[in-house]
Every structure is written in structure tokens, then in C-alpha cells.
Amino acid sequence: MSVPTVTGSLVVVGTGPGRLELMTPATAAALAHATDLVGYGPYLDRVPLQPGQCRHASDNRRELDRARLALSLAAEGRRVVVVSGGDPGVFAMASAVFEAVEVGEPAWRDLDIRVEPGVTAMLAAAAEVGAPLGGDFCALSLSDNLKSWATIERRLKAAAEADFVIALYNPASRARPAQLGAAFKLLRTIRSGATPILFVRAAGTDQARVIAATLDDADAACADMRTLVIVGASSTRRIGRWIYTPRSERS
Amino acid sequence: MSVPTVTGSLVVVGTGPGRLELMTPATAAALAHATDLVGYGPYLDRVPLQPGQCRHASDNRRELDRARLALSLAAEGRRVVVVSGGDPGVFAMASAVFEAVEVGEPAWRDLDIRVEPGVTAMLAAAAEVGAPLGGDFCALSLSDNLKSWATIERRLKAAAEADFVIALYNPASRARPAQLGAAFKLLRTIRSGATPILFVRAAGTDQARVIAATLDDADAACADMRTLVIVGASSTRRIGRWIYTPRSERS
Numbered sequence: 001m002s003v004p005t006v007t008g009s010l011v012v013v014g015t016g017p018g019r020l021e022l023m024t025p026a027t028a029a030a031l032a033h034a035t036d037l038v039g040y041g042p043y044l045d046r047v048p049l050q051p052g053q054c055r056h057a058s059d060n061r062r063e064l065d066r067a068r069l070a071l072s073l074a075a076e077g078r079r080v081v082v083v084s085g086g087d088p089g090v091f092a093m094a095s096a097v098f099e100a101v102e103v104g105e106p107a108w109r110d111l112d113i114r115v116e117p118g119v120t121a122m123l124a125a126a127a128e129v130g131a132p133l134g135g136d137f138c139a140l141s142l143s144d145n146l147k148s149w150a151t152i153e154r155r156l157k158a159a160a161e162a163d164f165v166i167a168l169y170n171p172a173s174r175a176r177p178a179q180l181g182a183a184f185k186l187l188r189t190i191r192s193g194a195t196p197i198l199f200v201r202a203a204g205t206d207q208a209r210v211i212a213a214t215l216d217d218a219d220a221a222c223a224d225m226r227t228l229v230i231v232g233a234s235s236t237r238r239i240g241r242w243i244y245t246p247r248s249e250r251s
Numbered sequence: 252m253s254v255p256t257v258t259g260s261l262v263v264v265g266t267g268p269g270r271l272e273l274m275t276p277a278t279a280a281a282l283a284h285a286t287d288l289v290g291y292g293p294y295l296d297r298v299p300l301q302p303g304q305c306r307h308a309s310d311n312r313r314e315l316d317r318a319r320l321a322l323s324l325a326a327e328g329r330r331v332v333v334v335s336g337g338d339p340g341v342f343a344m345a346s347a348v349f350e351a352v353e354v355g356e357p358a359w360r361d362l363d364i365r366v367e368p369g370v371t372a373m374l375a376a377a378a379e380v381g382a383p384l385g386g387d388f389c390a391l392s393l394s395d396n397l398k399s400w401a402t403i404e405r406r407l408k409a410a411a412e413a414d415f416v417i418a419l420y421n422p423a424s425r426a427r428p429a430q431l432g433a434a435f436k437l438l439r440t441i442r443s444g445a446t447p448i449l450f451v452r453a454a455g456t457d458q459a460r461v462i463a464a465t466l467d468d469a470d471a472a473c474a475d476m477r478t479l480v481i482v483g484a485s486s487t488r489r490i491g492r493w494i495y496t497p498r499s500e501r502s
């Protein structure tokens with residue numbers, strides 16, 4: 001008696017922050033080997049075309065739909081790659097895929113699923129300016145699409161009080177213009193006005209642009225959807241054109 | 252009248268978590284182009300040999316000395332690459348390089364210094380088990396070589412109370428066998444005993460090994476120098492053989 005087997009596969013990858021030279025060879029190999037790519041259109045556009053490969057581009061907000069489509073295709077025996085930017089496990093598609101598995105077809109649990117790590121935005125942003133993440137740090141998404149603003153404020157406050165460096169993902173969008181200003185307002189009640197604030201736009205691409213400010217004079221309007229904001233710790237400092245956080249709290 | 256110029260360069264890179272396929276092409280190119288590689292011996296051993304290249308291997312603890320050597324070589328006109336594992340900006344050499352610039356020769360400030368981002372250990376560890384870093388998270392080094400244990404406890408407490416996922420770097424070494432046990436003890440006063448605890452050893456290598464436990468039964472002896480420990484958030488869950496943190500706090 002033969003047991004029905006699932007022969008497809010699903011690999012969740014991140015293309016890195018932008019330049020192809022920041023995509024890992026493991027991710028490039030998964031992309032080259034795929035029969036189907038599923039992802040947000042602009043991320044798919046970064047991937048070199050392969051003959052005969054199907055591309056399923058979708059809107060940025062339909063993450064669960066996209067994950068379900070990818071799982072269905074894999075269950076049909078296709079070699080599917082789900083494409084995120086950055087690292088797929090950081091505010092990206094890997095979590096949506098496992099969420100779709102949890103609530104979806106029981107057979108999806110037997111699929112061959114794998115996650116390939118990548119260079120997430122905060123690492124590329126940090127490299128553009130020096131080493132601001134040199135000490136303990138947090139990564140916090142300012143988007144309240146999936147969690148409450150109260151949760152965001154509570155985490156921001158805790159991170160600021162404990163003197164973590166803070167990397168703010170999704171600091172602003174057209175639908176959410178006010179969050180970053182509110183975050184700065186909260187931070188000003190806790191941290192010194194001299195705290196370095198870095199707006200790094202399009203990190204890891206040829207259009208990278210850095211604005212270095214302090215908490216006192218930081219203007220939330222400097223951030224857009226392509227910006228990563230880094231809030232320094234008390235020891236974060238500038239040396240020449242670089243910003244870094246010493247490894248030691250004693251220095 | 253000619254102005255003296257500095258012609259050397261210094262690139263700080265991370266080789267990623269282990270497998271060469273997780274090193275970015277940008278880092279591989281910097282390594283291939285270098286006249287001198289400076290780094291901790293085991294990281295240098297991962298890098299393919301180039302004819303005529305000088306390798307300056309050193310002990311793991313001599314980070315500032317290593318940074319000074321690299322800067323001196325660059326000031327002599329060499330093309331120097333400082334080699335870390337993972338990402339060079341996360342508990343690694345980039346911060347030490349800028350610290351050495353700050354306290355070192357004034358001419359070092361004019362050097363051509365660049366940081367290349369890489370895949371840091373927590374991203375590779377997360378990929379091995381699913382998507383545990385799918386929500387807001389912190390990266391915290393448990394080593395008290397460069398900061399006080401009181402600071403570590405304060406940050407751990409803040410992160411646990413605010414329900415961040417927590418990635419613990421340097422959870423244990425022969426010289427520091429007790430820290431991780433003390434960290435679990437503190438976490439048990441704040442977080443549910445059912446909180447997932449993941450011990451991921453040698454993530455991103457062919458010897459990767461995962462131990463999934465809960466805060467109640469986690470044994471600090473499962474960690475060594477090559478282990479990354481991930482402490483889940485309240486929403487972090489297991490589905491089949493994967494562990495993930497949903498993007499939404501409401502799910």
C-alpha cells in the first residue's frame with residue numbers, strides 16, 4: 001500500500017537590502033532552482049529572470065494570501081520560493097508562511113519547508129554609518145497594522161529605559177504619518193536630547209542616503225517607507241564621519 | 252606642495268554564520284581583493300586562500316590590538332580586511348575598529364574605512380527552527396567581559412517584561428559557566444514557564460543542532476560558545492517541527 005507523498009518544496013528567502021552582491025549564494029541558488037516565485041512585486045523585480053519560471057507578484061499587504069498561494073503550489077509538487085527583501089524572518093514572509101501552515105490544510109504540515117537567512121535592513125543601515133549596533137539592541141516595527149500602538153509604546157519605553165540601541169523598522173508610510181513623531185516624543189521623555197538618531201534610506205543600495213541628527217532636532221518627516229531609523233544608546237558616539245556604539249559600557 | 256595622502260583601505264566584513272554559501276558576494280569580493288586579512292584564527296580559516304595574501308591571525312580576546320594592527324597596515328597603504336564571523340557590526344569587530352580609530356593615530360581618521368554587512372548568528376539560528384524572530388526582538392550579549400552583570404540583568408528584565416523575543420549571544424563559555432542559568436532564573440520570575448527556549452548550536456553550518464525546550468525545563472548546560480539561545484515571546488508557538496512568532500499580537 002503506497003503512502004501519498006508530497007514532492008514539492010517551499011523555501012522562504014530574503015534578497016537582502018538591495019544590491020545583488022548582498023544576496024547570499026544560498027538564496028541565489030534557491031531562486032535559480034525554483035519553478036515558482038511568490039512575493040511582493042518590487043522584491044521579485046530584483047531577482048534575475050530564469051526561463052520557464054512562473055512569477056506570482058502580489059500587493060504588499062496580502063501576506064497571508066501570498067503564503068497560502070505558495071503552500072498550495074508546493075502541495076501540487078512545485079518548487080516554490082517565497083521572496084522577501086532583507087531577511088525573511090524579520091518583519092517579513094517567513095512568519096506569514098508558518099501562520100498559514102497553522103491555520104491551513106493539514107497536508108501542508110508535511111511539506112518540505114526551509115528558511116534561508118539574509119542580510120536584514122538594520123545590518124545594512126548600520127554598515128552605512130559605522131557600527132551603531134555595536135552594543136545590545138532591539139528591532140521594533142512601528143507599524144500598528146498588526147499590533148496595538150499601546151504595545152509599541154510599551155516596548156519603546158522599555159528599550160529606551162534599559163539603554164538598548166533601537167532599530168525602528170517601518171517608521172512611516174503614507175497611511176501612518178504620525179507614528180515616528182510620537183515615538184520621538186516618547187523617547188525625549190526618557191533619553192538625552194544628544195542621543196544620536198540616524199535616518200538611513202535605501203541602505204545597501206546605490207541610492208543609500210544617511211541623515212544624522214540628535215533626538216533634540218530629529219524631524220520625523222525625514223523618514224519614509226524605505227528608511228530605517230536607528231536610535232543610539234547613551235554610549236553611541238560620532239568619530240569623524242562614523243557613528244558607533246562601543247562594545248564596552250565602561251569606555 | 253603635495254599633501255600627504257593615505258592610500259590604503261580597511262574593510263570590516265563578516266563571513267556569515269559558517270557555510271560559505273551564507274557569505275555575501277560583496278564580502279567575498281573584498282576578501283579576494285585584500286593584501287592583508289586580520290582576524291581571529293578560526294574565522295580566517297573559513298576564508299579561501301589567495302596567493303600572496305598575508306594573514307594575521309590572533310586570539311579571540313585581543314580585539315582592540317587586532318583593530319590597531321589593521322589600521323596600521325591600512326595606513327601603510329595596504330588593502331586590509333578585518334574578518335569577523337556573522338555580521339561585523341553585531342558583537343564583533345566593527346565597533347572595535349572605530350574604538351581604535353577614536354583613541355589612535357589622528358591620521359587613521361582619514362583612512363578609507365568601510366563595513367560590509369553579513370548574516371548574523373541570530374538570523375541563521377532563527378532560520379534553522381522556523382521564524383521565532385517574527386515579532387519585535389532584542390539581541391543581548393550575556394558576556395560580562397565588557398559590561399556589568401547588573402546592566403545585563405536590567406536589559407534582560409526590561410526585554411522580558413515588554414514581551415520582546417530575546418536572542419542571547421555569548422550565552423556561555425568556560426570562563427563564564429553561570430550566566431545563562433542566572434538569566435533563566437530571572438526570566439522565570441517574569442515569563443510563563445511554557446515560554447519556548449531554543450538552543451541553536453552551529454547555526455548555518457552542516458553541524459547545526461537544535462534543542463527546543465521551555466523556560467520551565469531549559470537546562471543552561473545545553474549551551475556552549477557556539478550556541479545562540481532564543482527566548483520566545485508570549486505569542487511564540489510550535490507548529491509541527493517549526494517554531495514561529497506571529498506577526499500579529501492578535502493571532
